[in-house]
Amino acid sequence: MRKRFLRFLSAVIAVVITTASFAFAKNVNAATADIYDGTVKDYKITETYNYGKYFEPHADGKYQVLIYVHGSGDYGGCGQGNMPKNLLNQMNRWIDLGYCDPMVVICPRVEQLKEKSWGINDFGEFVSLGYLDKLVEEIKAGNISDKVDTSKPIVIAGYSMGGSVALYAGVHDPDTFYNVGAISPSWCCYNGDAGYVKKASDLVFSQNSEGHFFMSYGKGEEDQFRKNVERYLEAIEGNGKNKKDLFKWSAYDSSYGSHGWNVFKMGTFEFLYSLKNDCQPTIEMIDTACYNKWTGLSGFVNVTGTAKTGNTLTAKAVSSPADNFNYQWLRDGEPISGATSETYVLTSSDVGKKVRCKATDKDGKYPGYIFSSPIVADNSSPVPTITTSPTITTKPSVTTAPPTGGASSGSGNVPTPGGSRGASSKEDISKFVDNIYTSVLGRDAEPEGAEFWFNELWNFKCSGDEVALGFINSKEFRDRNLSDEDYVKVLYKAFFDRDPDDSGMKFWLDSLSNGTLDRKAVANNFVYSQEWADTCATYGIRCGGSIKAKVNITPSDSTYAFVERMYVTALGRASDEGGKEFWANELSNYRCTGEELGVQFFLSKEMEDLNISDEEFVDRLYKTFMDRDAEPDGKTFWLKSLADGASRKSVVLGFTRSEEFVGRCITERILPY
Helix, strand or coil: CCCCCCCCCCCCCCCEECCCCCCCCCCHHHCCCCCCCCCCEEEECCCCCCEEEEECCCCCCCECEEEEECCCCCCCCCCCCCHHHHHHHHHHHHHHCCCCCCCEEEEEECCCCCCCCCCHHHHHHHHHCCHHHHHHHHHHCCCCCCCECCCCCCEEEEECHHHHHHHHHHHHCCCCCCEEEEECCCCCCEECECCCECCHHHCCCCCCCCCEEEEEEECCCCHHHHHHHHHHHHHHHHCCCCCCCCCEEEEECHHHCCCCHHHHHHHHHHHHHHHHHCCCCCHHHHHHHHHCCCCCCEEEEEEEEECECCCEEEEEEEEECCCCEEEEEEECCEECCCCCCCEEECCHHHECCEEEEEEEECCCCCCCCEECCCEEEECCCCCCCCCCCCCCCCCCCHHHCCCCCCHHHCCCCCCCCCCECCCCHHHHHHHHHHHHHHHHHCCCCCHHHHHHHHHHHHCCCCCHHHHHHHHHCCHHHHCCCCCHHHHHHHHHHHHHCCCCCHHHHHHHHHHHHCCCCCHHHHHHHHHCCHHHHHHHHHHCCCCCCCCCCCCCCECCHHHHHHHHHHHHHHHCCCCCHHHHHHHHHHHHCCCCCHHHHHHHHHCCHHHHHHCCCHHHHHHHHHHHHHCCCCCHHHHHHHHHHHHCCCCHHHHHHHHHCCHHHHHHHHHCCCCCC
16 A cells, blocks of 8 residues: 655745746647757866766756666667657756756766776765765855756666666755655665665655655566665655655556566656656556657646635646546645635645646546646745654654553453364454444445455555554545544554543644644554554564564464574574574564564574575575475576575565565464565
């Protein structure tokens, strides 16, 4: 489930929203004047290594800057040699279509200091040795282009290895890089000891409410790129230090090909579109912008009017091929009731919120929809400024509220801690889903919905907090229009399956009434509480936060057998009693994943001291994770990977992320990863 966080904005001065009229032309080559005249220039900061190419709008003015880092390939449309010119041509088209803004684009040439084959170290040197910092310094000083608008944040994006560099830049300097686009990023940003970032907990990005973070990959690329994005998202969202759903992301159909030009330009377009429009484009827009395929509605909505309360905004869709539209005005991404005409009068409810207009084809001939750029209304009177997003890192958590009781002490109706994990957890998960429906929506679950959410939770495809917050943020729940008191009661019932204690209720109501927290912030605090982690563990579902459960679920016989097999097949010995008990309890209480256990054993000093051959290492991986002998082709593949320089850890992770091992973990109610 991918949800959009509302971003809270301070009041801004009144602005006049005017956009020049625009002729939406299918034939881009017929445009009278491109933003870029086709010139790609060279820049050089130092004689070795730190140099590259850039292009800038030929018209006078100041423009935001984009650093775009190439991949490791030298050839092809998105290789380091051809990428700047090809990107220039694409951006001319995208800007002409009204989808993104003109920018000064700087393409550093990441090159190595010594003559050798390309590899991760080249990109690591570019980042870690300070060349990126020096590049930023030169950009801000106007030494590369005097058309850079230094009042606007620097944007960074990259493809393949360059995508990993963009990710690392967001971690390396979050104050500078809070607009990050990672297009089909390689594994090398975060991959244990082999990456720039060694630990998932170090993947911490800016909390800036104006930031844009984006990742994409093509389903037709090598399977590794999908795994890369999944691993990054899991680490970024699971380490508890970033905003929930920080990265928006897309996966492009396999018909667009493998790792190369098509997925490069689609991901780059989507990132640049989101920078301007603060939302992601439809596939019809992507097809139009990248392939000149007019598969559906394309274009944008032009809005005129003064952004003050009481004033009227007027929308006009500028599109091809449709010419008859339905309009819907949105506030922070949600439809405004009754606002379905070309005009809309701004109200006090719009102050500090992002208002845009969405248009669809009234005749129903063309699929998709188009947007206006967002505007922020002002009522010319002081509006309280929320300087930081109210997250659990800066606000009291549930455990400090301080409510009493909780799942950890066996209160409420959650399954009683102390039972064993097994087939009965199916019943527990069904109870969890039923409770969410009745407590949040005030009704019984429809059979299809209950079955869907049960399967998502049973297969660990989504976490308990994703389900609970999804229901809390749903339109159906908002339409119940509950009081603050009833809202808090629902949170206690939905998350903890109990009534609130008096001190907890008072704390949250005071926080809501005095403006310390809003409703979403209160719900977020429940998600990142110890009681919620314990509740999820007792239900047998994954908790999305970083807090570990403290309950005591007795391991099942199958969990003990899982751990024993790890000792016998990985280390070649029977378990010691204390070790077996410890790991079985960690697994049963969701404090450890199957993958983490495997890494602990196969990268342990005891394993290292065995000094086994690569062949024996691979044989033990099959026996441990697959409970079978290796098939010849698979064994050959892994042995060749090790011979070609792959680390043993990367091979272990290849096994832990396999469908075969993940399926075994799901069956045994062990978190796969």
